[in-house]
Amino acid sequence: MNTTAHRTVATEDHTAACADPLGVSAAQDRGALLEEQIAGDPGRFRVLTGDRPTGRLHLGHYFGTLHNRVRLQNLGVEMYVIIADYQVLTDRDVADNLSEHVEDLVLDYLAIGVDPARSTIFTHSAVPALNQLLLPFLSLVSVAELERNPTVKDEIAHSRQSSVSGLMFTYPAHQAADILFCKANLVPVGRDQLPHLELTRTIARRFNDRYGSGSVVLPRPDALLSNAPLLLGTDGGKMGKSRGNAITLAAGADETARLIKGARTDSERHIAYDPAGRPEVSSLLLLAALCQDRTPEEVAAGIGSAGSAALKRTVTEAVNEYLAPIRSRRKAYAADRGHLRAILREGNERANAVADRTLGEVRAAMNSDY
Template identity: 55%
Template sequence: MTVLDDTELHTDASYAASFARSRAVHELIDDPASAERTKLRVLTGDRPTGPLHIGHLFATLKSRVAIQNKGIDTFILVADYQVITDRDAVGDVRAATFGQLADYLAAGIDPARSTIFAHSAVPEIGQLTLVFLSLVTDAELRRNPTVKDELAATDGRPLSGLLLSYPVHQAADILGVHGTVVPVGRDQLPHIEQTRAIARRFNTRYSGGEDYFRAPDALLTEMPVVPGLDGRKMSTSRGNGVSLGMTADETAARIRKARTDSERRITFEPERRPEVASMLRIAGLFTGEAPEHIADRIGDGGAAALKAELTTVVNDGLAAHRARRADLAADPAHLESVLREGNTRAREIAARTLDDVNDRIGVRY
């Protein structure tokens, strides 16, 4: 059997190894009697590019709350510096950051048990990125699927240095606070494999083989498919989703304007009727029903009945979240305090990490 080296980051063999490690981590998280469990630190996060929507709620927020509630040390990054990775106009990053924070807390993230911090408040991450760039090659970065996809979508626009080095910046996010577990979908595995390679190479080159950095494990998650109202992936920029901060009336208006088709009977046929299928799937996330059963119940009610059903279940399902969110948004001083405290804790850890790194390189004066 061929042994994979650090440059082979996304093969079937590497996926199988990642899957096995992920399964072991899942078991460890669910075993409160294990002493090894106390050594886990989860690192996850989002870019504040716009309001969080119901896709975020079901795909990530609920799982973060569950991990936190099991007593696992959890760090959640507001990746504000990464907003400039692939865009010229960044919008109101500050407003998006605090909106994101309000949604985190409304969803059940407890700042007493989870550390929420912002990229821009932890400059040590940028310094670690500089060190880690010495441990990767240009060819490796260009092979990363995220970088390749972005490059293919640029239509000839030059690839920014920040986008090219995006996987290294992510490695600094994780290793800077000594994250050991990163929840991801399969498509993000190359980023975790790159981080594991950087950790190993640093240990070999600068730490005499001592495992100063623990190679983090991917926690592969079965994220539910949360399509947009138009059948494509839900995205704030496409205007095809329902933001968590929308009012009930705004939600009703967004759903009412969504495109369907002219057929009277509602059926769940994703290939032939993607918009209708998307609405049925979203409704199912809130009710727990299979999309086919919802379609059968609506029957000949047509698009109007489908949209009415979806509006009701979404607004009912988000009512408690929205009430908590409104209370939080009305107290900006509290939100600022939560982020400031998280920034302080994350920076203390990252500063110690940078000192240790500089010691090992021999540049601490």
């Protein structure tokens, strides 16, 4: 390649990187191919996904990630679901009500259809070998790489701590250990999580290059980019567990009606789906549409000029009807807390067996299996 051509290609690459700094376009293209491969041979894939136990899961979680987990599980993909209890401490001084929150996550998982016979549900803190991977992984990344991770920057900006702990900067490497301990080769993520996964891929590549002696010890997992719709909270802001603006899966019908009744809309009487111009109204239309398997435009057409009160009644009916069987199952599972702990014990045992094998392979590659 001549110098001029080389400069042209470099300029084009730089321009593309600036236009799409998170690599979203590439992940979307790769995701379409992955979906075809999953449909053809789901057994070749192993997924790692999970949540931090900081409160009950809500409809944003459900339509964002939970529904997709059940879909992949039912297709035959091997699923590991981590309850990341240690990661609660990354942005909090104290992990309040941790045991209750862990059990609430298990309840939500079971209620939506996660099957512990086909999906391994486990807690981060119960798998010591997983955490031992953190040290060699940290040796493979620089402080600068950890500091410039955009997700870490965002977590620091919204941290509840009076000062940021060292644990915050290890967050990306900790997530790499979560993913690689079970040799997951597929990780469903949102756009904001792509930098974390890219660092996981970097850690796996560097480990293989440094210690693999030509073999692949750790896989480089692919991102399965979520096409999840953006649902706003009832206050028009980002939906969150601690913001008081979310409808949880555990909420009753009356509580759901109260929350939706108080949701922010606008003064226009005619209801139309316009995410850019009318985000709050559009988010409610989208929520009803997801629950009714319709388009937001169809829901809006049915309401017409009846105003926001009719919109809220439509959404309330749609959400309560959709959540009724999930709530019923959740109530039944909640009656036997011992069963929840048994599921965790069994999941922890399976996860430990996998983590021990992976750690053994890592130690052997590093010549430290003495």
